Amino acid sequence: xxxxxxxxxxxxxxxxxxxxxxxxxxxxxxxxxxxxxxxxxxxxxxxxxxxxxxxxxxxxxxxxxxxxxxxxxxxxxxxxxxxxxxxxxxxxxxxxxxxxxxxxxxxxxxxxxxxxxxxxxxxxxxxxxxxxxxxxxxxxxxxxxxxxxxxxxxxxxxxxxxxxxxxxxxxxxxxxxxxxxxxxxxxxxxxxxxxxxxxxxxxxxxxxxxxxxxxxxxxxxxxxxxxxxxxxxxxxxxxxxxxxxxxxxxxxxxxxxxxxxxxxxxxxxxxxxxxxxxxxxxxxxxxxxxxxxxxxxxxxxxxxxxxxxxxxxxxxxxxxxxxxxxxxxxxxxxxxxxxxxxxxxxxxxxxxxxxxxxxxxxxxxxxxxxxxxxxx
Amino acid sequence: xxxxxxxxxxxxxxxxxxxxxxxxxxxxxxxxxxxxxxxxxxxxxxxxxxxxxxxxxxxxxxxxxxxxxxxxxxxxxxxxxxxxxxxxxxxxxxxxxxxxxxxxxxxxxxxxxxxxxxxxxxxxxxxxxxxxxxxxxxxxxxxxxxxxxxxxxxxxxxxxxxxxxxxxxxxxxxxxxxxxxxxxxxxxxxxxxxxxxxxxxxxxxxxxxxxxxxxxxxxxxxxxxxxxxxxxxxxxxxxxxxxxxxxxxxxxxxxxxxxxxxxxxxxxxxxxxxxxxxxxxxxxxxxxxxxxxxxxxxxxxxxxxxxxxxxxxxxxxxxxxxxxxxxxxxxxxxxxxxxxxxxxxxxxxxxxxxxxxxxxxxxxxxxxxxxxxxxx
Numbered sequence: 001x002x003x004x005x006x007x008x009x010x011x012x013x014x015x016x017x018x019x020x021x022x023x024x025x026x027x028x029x030x031x032x033x034x035x036x037x038x039x040x041x042x043x044x045x046x047x048x049x050x051x052x053x054x055x056x057x058x059x060x061x062x063x064x065x066x067x068x069x070x071x072x073x074x075x076x077x078x079x080x081x082x083x084x085x086x087x088x089x090x091x092x093x094x095x096x097x098x099x100x101x102x103x104x105x106x107x108x109x110x111x112x113x114x115x116x117x118x119x120x121x122x123x124x125x126x127x128x129x130x131x132x133x134x135x136x137x138x139x140x141x142x143x144x145x146x147x148x149x150x151x152x153x154x155x156x157x158x159x160x161x162x163x164x165x166x167x168x169x170x171x172x173x174x175x176x177x178x179x180x181x182x183x184x185x186x187x188x189x190x191x192x193x194x195x196x197x198x199x200x201x202x203x204x205x206x207x208x209x210x211x212x213x214x215x216x217x218x219x220x221x222x223x224x225x226x227x228x229x230x231x232x233x234x235x236x237x238x239x240x241x242x243x244x245x246x247x248x249x250x251x252x253x254x255x256x257x258x259x260x261x262x263x264x265x266x267x268x269x270x271x272x273x274x275x276x277x278x279x280x281x282x283x284x285x286x287x288x289x290x291x292x293x294x295x296x297x298x299x300x301x302x303x304x305x306x307x308x309x310x311x312x313x314x315x316x317x318x319x320x321x322x323x324x325x326x327x328x329x330x331x332x333x334x335x336x337x338x339x340x341x342x343x344x345x346x347x348x349x350x351x352x353x354x355x356x357x358x359x360x361x362x363x364x365x366x367x368x369x370x371x372x373x374x375x376x
Numbered sequence: 377x378x379x380x381x382x383x384x385x386x387x388x389x390x391x392x393x394x395x396x397x398x399x400x401x402x403x404x405x406x407x408x409x410x411x412x413x414x415x416x417x418x419x420x421x422x423x424x425x426x427x428x429x430x431x432x433x434x435x436x437x438x439x440x441x442x443x444x445x446x447x448x449x450x451x452x453x454x455x456x457x458x459x460x461x462x463x464x465x466x467x468x469x470x471x472x473x474x475x476x477x478x479x480x481x482x483x484x485x486x487x488x489x490x491x492x493x494x495x496x497x498x499x500x501x502x503x504x505x506x507x508x509x510x511x512x513x514x515x516x517x518x519x520x521x522x523x524x525x526x527x528x529x530x531x532x533x534x535x536x537x538x539x540x541x542x543x544x545x546x547x548x549x550x551x552x553x554x555x556x557x558x559x560x561x562x563x564x565x566x567x568x569x570x571x572x573x574x575x576x577x578x579x580x581x582x583x584x585x586x587x588x589x590x591x592x593x594x595x596x597x598x599x600x601x602x603x604x605x606x607x608x609x610x611x612x613x614x615x616x617x618x619x620x621x622x623x624x625x626x627x628x629x630x631x632x633x634x635x636x637x638x639x640x641x642x643x644x645x646x647x648x649x650x651x652x653x654x655x656x657x658x659x660x661x662x663x664x665x666x667x668x669x670x671x672x673x674x675x676x677x678x679x680x681x682x683x684x685x686x687x688x689x690x691x692x693x694x695x696x697x698x699x700x701x702x703x704x705x706x707x708x709x710x711x712x713x714x715x716x717x718x719x720x721x722x723x724x725x726x727x728x729x730x731x732x733x734x735x736x737x738x739x740x741x742x743x744x745x746x747x748x749x750x751x752x
Contacts, residue, residue: 035725036729039729040729041713041733042713042714063721064696064717071699072699078715078718080713320444321444337456339454341440341454342411342455346411348439348440349411351410353416353417356415356728357417
């Protein structure tokens with residue numbers, strides 16, 4: 001499924017065919033939560049060289065609805081994106097709403113039972129029921145090229161006992177998703193990939209068992225979930241070590257929801273192929289911009305010195321009269337056209353153009369990081 | 377100064393040289409109040425074919441300050457705009473703050489006296505004093521290509537007596553602006569134009585007298601002010617009739633702050649060359665989008681039938697599943713890339729990308745309107 005072009009110890013580069021598009025791995029997916037990458041147009045995404053975007057099943061189900069998007073010809077067509085799409089399953093949003101296995105309550109009246117998750121739309125109170133089958137149905141309606149199984153994401157900290165119960169539920173739901181997917185997904189070239197999600201908290205035995213049992217079920221790819229839920233970062237690298245060795249070489253590996261540039265570099269070194277994260281756009285909107293310290297970065301340099309970049313806060317008084325660009329070596333629209341002083345001014349007056357330029361700059365940083373990691 | 381290319385009764389097309397840029401008249405200026413056209417980048421403005429933008433002296437004086445912009449090389453350089461700039465004088469903002477001649481109070485502690493206007497920054501309470509000389513000094517610091525005199529804008533309704541007193545003040549301020557400008561403005565090719573502003577309320581005698589006396593003082597161009605202050609629209613066409621006949625043929629004429637498409641067309645017919653208005657961007661941000669009813673519009677058609685366009689409200693339920701573009705004949709980014717259903721969705725979820733696309737679409741409508749008026 002994943003054509004590996006080059007290996008370097010655990011790290012690898014390759015090509016993944018998604019819905020007719022050849023995607024170079026490892027890659028980073030900008031997040032189009034509600035069918036748009038916040039403040040960013042399709043032309044921006046194309047100029048940035050983004051290869052694939054991520055849509056959120058939970059948000060799109062509520063608004064504008066998966067049936068409407070199906071009528072539009074799928075999410076890519078709806079948002080005019082000429083490329084592949086990965087959709088999450090809604091599991092993480094259910095987690096955010098406070099749903100926990102064995103506890104039939106949470107925020108917004110959320111209720112998690114064996115069958116699935118009941119919750120209310122925070123905006124209008126309308127009731128929804130998300131089952132593993134429903135999640136797949138929605139994702140197929142969205143025309144996703146990479147469909148994720150519905151999982152339960154345990155919080156941090158959580159006991160071994162809870163993590164096991166949660167993992168067993170995730171495994172049962174993965175089986176239901178797979179069964180439904182096999183019945184309903186289109187065949188042939190239009191068939192999307194179905195990815196399972198490895199859970200198990202910070203417990204080595206559970207993570208390995210979960211990975212092994214999912215691999216036995218033979219999915220198209222494997223994600224590592226439950227790693228951006230507030231746990232200390234040292235656990236991340238342990239979990240990567242435990243899980244990656246259990247996964248097959250020829251299937252893509254996706255680290256969900258991470259991370260900082262140095263974490264992404266370390267995860268690529270550990271054998272991960274796919275990433276998504278709100279950091280570049282969210283940090284950008286708050287004025288925190290990534291700047292390369294290395295003029296000619298390589299993977300070796302990046303792994304050797306985690307100061308390969310810095311984050312500047314453009315609102316800082318010292319940029320008020322700094323008429324140079326954010327990053328002299330950056331080819332993004334913000335750096336090519338505007339000075340730090342101008343961007344500082346735009347942020348101070350709350351001009352929305354700032355949000356777009358900052359998002360573009362930080363996404364460009366992340367996409368360049370991925371290119372550097374691929375090329376080294 | 378204005379090279380007239382073609383006349384049609386009172387209407388005319390021409391070329392105006394502004395800071396080395398040849399600008400085709402009649403033209404519309406997008407408004408970059410605080411040094412940016414809200415939600416719109418410089419690349420957007422260039423793609424739209426905007427010829428000139430307007431900056432607001434009052435706002436830029438307060439933030440980031442005219443001295444900083446001077447250091448940046450002027451407003452065009454600061455915002456990376458490769459074209460000419462017109463700056464207003466701050467007079468209209470002073471009017472908005474509630475300053476009135478002969479009444480030493482208003483909103484935010486504003487005080488209007490012979491010497492000028494004292495006011496406080498609404499954000500931090502810092503005191504400012506705007507005199508005619510100060511307004512010109514700021515505009516020269518901003519590197520403006522068309523500098524406007526400081527005027528007093530009478531409210532509507534106002535008595536003949538008040539309108540006369542106000543007009544006399546405007547004339548005295550115009551003389552002070554001219555004197556200061558002659559002393560301080562750069563010479564040669566870098567010399568900006570200085571425009572006077574015709575006031576006089578809705579009174580024929582005052583409007584004509586004001587125009588005549590300003591023409592005697594020999595400015596580079598003449599603006600008509602005080603016409604977007606809540607007066608019934610019939611007065612607009614009267615005022616245009618009264619004033620335009622008093623103005624010299626070879627000087628540009630600028631109708632400040634107007635208007636709707638049919639008003640702009642009528643004003644071009646009446647002999648106006650320059651426009652600025654918040655309508656396209658502000659209406660766009662609220663979901664109201666302009667759509668041509670004429671596939672091949674001409675000035676004759678536009679003047680004959682004011683239904684040459686319509687305004688749709690994209691938030692309307694009927695667009696929820698309308699997968700066609702806003703306007704099939706529009707070449708803007710919004711119409712080329714997205715459906716009404718998608719834009720409806722973006723507005724409903726309050727996605728900032730909507731604000732940009734709606735502003736681009738409506739500006740494109742206005743700029744096409746000006747092209748049609750120029751070419752017919």
